[in-house]
Amino acid sequence: MAQAKIGIIGGSGLYKMDTLKDVEEVKVDTPFGSPSDALILGTLEETRVAFLARHGRNHNLLPSELPFRANIYAMKHLGVEYLISASAVGSLKEEVRPLDMVIPDQFIDRTKNRTSTFFGEGIVAHITFGDPVCNKLAKVLVDAIASLDLPDVTLHRGGTYVCMEGPAFSTKAESHLHRSWGATVIGMTNLPEAKLAREAEIAYTTLAMVTDYDCWHPDHASVTVEMVIANLKRNAVHAQKVIQETVRRLKENPPPSDAHSALKYAILTPIDKVPVATKEKLELFLKKYF
Known part of the structure; x- marks a missing residue:
């Protein structure tokens, strides 16, 4: 039962949601x-939501160690x-300043060691991924940010996230x-999430929170952990306000999303030819198509 x-996936600096009520921890075993x-699990704006600290509540997982498939x-x-992913990023553009928020609509994959699909082991699926985030969900997030009075924050709609x-x-x-390449921000986590969320038929969008200018800017020091942490703390309060307002809007008017039927034409292997063990492993995703 749902x-x-x-x-909500919280990235660096966002390890909990202080505004959640009626909170309970749930451990989920996955294949x-x-x-x-x-x-x-908690209540926000009279709506049950699920929150996960991406790197663990004590930030003990490297980006390349993240169990992306288990998380999604x-x-x-x-x-x-509907999945909102908050993430710390570096800026690749002068006009995108530290403490700004970006809602990217494209990704470039520069990762090397990430498993970004649930499929294989006897079943093949090719999702369409030209638009890697749900634009309707992104618009809800954009409108939520625009409606809030967030000091020192400029919103940037669209742009490309480089995932290193x-x-x-x-x-x-x-x-x-x-x-x-014209990219806007750089981070280490969100592209595998976006791919897996699409395979799982979950509408996905990124709330990218800028902490630094990476290391390209001649007038700013190269990124340091101290700089990132200081800006993350300032961003965390804003992020929670944004997420709360987004949840309120989603509760009132959840948009239909193409992501919710992403597998309809993506699976190429006849279901009756899929190995039983694989079918059982992926039943959560495949049962509507059996």
């Missing part, structure tokens, strides 16, 4: 191992249909390369 229609942490599977298991491997930050040569 327990939460809206999911892909354990999620990053226990999921937190757990959200699907709890009934999540990490955990080290960019070299200057890499940073200039990404700028030459």
Whole structure:
């Protein structure tokens, strides 16, 4: 039985939601191992939501260690249909300043060691991914931010998120390369989430919170952990206000999303030819198509 229609993944600096009420921890066992942490079910704007600290509540997981498949599977298991992913990013553009918020609509994959699909082991599926976020959900998020009075925050709608491997930050040569591509921000986590959420038929959008200018800016020091943490703390309060307002709007008017039927024409393997073990493993995603 569905327990939460809206999911929230909190990135660096956002390890809990102080505004949640009637909170309970839920441990979800998945065929892909354990999620990053226990999921937190709580009430926000009279709506049940599921919250997950992406790196664990004590930030003990590297970006390349994140159990992306388990995290998204757990959200699907709890009934999540809309997923808001908050993430710390570096800026690749002069006009996108630290403490600004960006709602990217494109991604570039620069990762090397990430598993970004639930499929394989006898079943093939190719999702369409030209528009990697749900534009309707992104608009709800944009409208929520625009309606709030957030000091020192400028909203940027659209843009490209470069997803790098990490955990080290960019070299200057890499940073200039990404700028030459016209990219807007750089982070280490959101593209695998976006791909897996699409396969899980969950509408997904990113709330990218800028902490620094990466290392390209001649008038700003290269990114340091101290700089990131200081700006993350300032962003965390804003992020919770944004998420609360977004949840309120989703509760009142949840938009239909193409993501909710992403697998309809994506699966190429006849279901009766899929190995039983694989079919059981992916039953959560496939049962509507059996």
